[in-house]
Amino acid sequence: MKSIATPLTLFLLLSASNLQAHEIWLEKHNNTQVKLFLGEPGEPESGDKIAGLKNTKIYVNEKEASFPITQHATHWSANVAHNGDILATVDDLWQPWDLEEVPTWQFWRSPKQQAAKLYAKAGRSNTQSKVEFEFVPIEPQSNTFTLTYKNAPVVEHDVTVLTPSKAQIKMTTNKDGQITVKTDQAGLYVVSSDYPVSGEAVIAGNKVDSTYNITSVTFQAN
Numbered sequence: 126m127k128s129i130a131t132p133l134t135l136f137l138l139l140s141a142s143n144l145q146a147h148e149i150w151l152e153k154h155n156n157t158q159v160k161l162f163l164g165e166p167g168e169p170e171s172g173d174k175i176a177g178l179k180n181t182k183i184y185v186n187e188k189e190a191s192f193p194i195t196q197h198a199t200h201w202s203a204n205v206a207h208n209g210d211i212l213a214t215v216d217d218l219w220q221p222w223d224l225e226e227v228p229t230w231q232f233w234r235s236p237k238q239q240a241a242k243l244y245a246k247a248g249r250s251n252t253q254s255k256v257e258f259e260f261v262p263i264e265p266q267s268n269t270f271t272l273t274y275k276n277a278p279v280v281e282h283d284v285t286v287l288t289p290s291k292a293q294i295k296m297t298t299n300k301d302g303q304i305t306v307k308t309d310q311a312g313l314y315v316v317s318s319d320y321p322v323s324g325e326a327v328i329a330g331n332k333v334d335s336t337y338n339i340t341s342v343t344f345q346a347n
Contacts, residue, residue, distance in 0.1 A: 148317050149178070150341040151213055151247035159183060159211050159247060161194065161201040163218075166287040166315055171199040181215040186255070188214060210248035212255060217329035218243060224334065237335070239321070240328040244340040260316055260342040269305040270342065271298075272318055278302025279320060287315040289346075308346035317341040 152160045162169040163178055175196065182191040183203045192203040205211055223236040242257070249262040249270070260270040272279045280302045286294040289312025296304045306314060320338040328336060 148339050148341050149213060149215065149243045149245045150315050150343050151211055151245045152313065152343060153211065153247045156208055157204065157206050159203050159205045161213055166285060166293060166317060167291045169199050175201065177218045178215060180217055181213055183211065183213045185211060209250045210246055213245040214256060216242045221331050221333050238333045239335045239337055240331055240333045241337040241339060242328060246342045249342065249344045258320055258338040258340045260340065268308055269303055270316065271302050273302065274320060282318060284316060284318045289313055311347055313343060313345055315341055315343050
């Protein structure tokens with residue numbers, strides 16, 4: 126029997142694809158400013174499409190001590206005079222979305238929902254994770270990272286590396302949750318991954334049934 130894709134099914138598939146392609150990432154400039162981008166790896170969005178980042182927290186240690194941010198044409202910026210790692214977190218970029226289509230006869234049941242939490246880090250100094258989903262270098266300035274979720278390694282999981290020449294390299298974490306980025310080009314590297322996690326949670330004031338986590342780390346290679 127041939128299956129038929131309903132409009133909602135198509136919407137869910139397109140939404141999932143869009144989420145997997147979009148992420149936030151940070152770029153440090155002269156250790157005095159950091160820029161926040163949204164989009165597909167290496168292809169930042171602009172204008173109204175990045176307005177939803179207005180509540181993003183950019184900070185060094187605690188979200189409560191975040192820096193003021195300013196919107197520009199292609200990015201947001203914050204003045205941060207710091208030599209170490211800089212973090213960013215946003216959980217209200219998108220409204221929660223339905224994970225299923227509920228039959229009309231089940232009028233009493235609400236569809237399960239999912240929401241996204243996005244993380245970004247510029248730098249590879251800290252060897253301890255500070256956010257839920259993060260790439261952590263095994264030693265300061267190392268090219269080898271452990272992908273962690275709540276301090277536990279995420280093993281055999283897909284990772285994307287964007288090179289300075291804008292090539293995308295697909296990798297998979299090993300049994301220890303680690304990858305090693307080959308830095309044979311000088312410039313900015315963007316390493317990213319996504320990780321859906323089942324379980325009820327409250328995200329940006331919304332009660333949802335699962336969380337779609339997205340994280341990135343950027344660093345400069347000479």
